[in-house]
Amino acid sequence: MIELYHIQREGDPYGGSRNSSKVLIALEEIGEKYGIKLLSRLQDCRPADAPYRKINPNGVVPTINDDGFMLWESGAILRYLADSRASTTLMPKDTKQRALVQQWLAWEGTTLNPSLLNLFFAMMAPTPDNDAIAAAKAAFLGNLCILDAQLADRDYACGSFSIADIALGCVVPISFNLGLDLTPYTHLIAWIKRLRARPAWSKAETVVADMAASQAQLA
Ligand SMILES: N[C@@H](CCC(=O)N[C@@H](CS)C(=O)NCC(=O)O)C(=O)O
Known part of the structure; x- marks a missing residue:
């Protein structure tokens, strides 16, 4: 049975992973x-000498243990699960369709997510810089x-539901917590619903x- 190393919402300063x-x-x-x-971000992930770092040297979640096969990096895990569980339709069979799923998966990890983190850190800075916030936004x-x-x-994202939607869909809703108004993005709102x-x-x-942070936008 697969074991997932996870940070849950309850008790986590950032509301979970x-x-x-x-x-x-x-x-x-x-x-x-x-x-x-279950891991604690502050106790199991951050300390340089935390035992979990022997499992994932980055000190971040997720990691999975699939009968002794250890794997970290969420995108790699999503691909592994979609490829190794033959019955799933989370990854298309067609080479070009697969490449498009990889494209959006990579875009989430290398473009979308970093731009969200930039905004988050600009907003949370001890002395917020309005120009920096506006640029990041x-x-x-x-x-x-x-x-x-x-x-x-x-x-x-790629026609039928795939791991690209899972990666993107776990990140985009953080926008609501940052107080952003996504209502101009009607297709995005319909997709989140x-x-x-x-x-x-x-x-x-x-x-x-x-x-749930913005019930009004998803009504
Ligand atoms: N690129 C990694 C990023 C993983 C990551 O940053 N995980 C966060 C939670 S979403 C974490 O474990 N942070 C630990 C910390 O804040 O100390 C992946 O996609 O798996």
């Missing part, structure tokens, strides 16, 4: 049995615009809470 929530949702979507190893909203356009004529309606997503309390 969105990256380990991606894996939790993928396991739920696949219908795979799994166990959870413009960059992040520019990325949301790209995703909104992609969703204009399809229900999910579709994700929220999938039973697997209700198991990821951190993502549920992010989505």
Whole structure:
């Protein structure tokens, strides 16, 4: 049985891990049995000598243990689960369709997520710099615009539901916690509502809470 190293919402200063929530949702979507190893961000991840760093030297979640096979990096884990569980449709079979899923998965990790973190840290700075916040906000909203356009004529990022939606869908709703208004991005809002309606997503309390942070926008 797969074991997922996870930081849950309760008791975590940041409301839990969105990256380990991606894996939790993928396991739920696949219908795979799994166990959870709960970690504390402050006690198990951050200390340089924490035992967990022998499992994941980065001191971050997620990591999975699949019968002794240890794997970290959320995107790599999503790909592994989609590829190794033959019955899933979370990754298309067609080479070009697979490449498009990889494209959006990589874009989430290297472009969207860093732009969100830039905004988060600009907003949380001890002495906030309004110009820096405005620039970070413009960059992040520019990325949301790209995703909104992609969703204009399809229900999910690559047509049918895939691991790209899991990665993107665990990150975009953090916007609500930052007080951003996503209502101009109508396709994005419709897509978040579709994700929220999938039973697997209700198991990821951190993502549920992010989505609930703006009931009005998702009404
Ligand atoms: N690139 C990594 C990033 C993982 C990551 O940053 N995880 C955060 C939680 S979302 C974490 O464990 N942080 C530990 C900390 O804040 O000390 C992945 O996608 O797996």
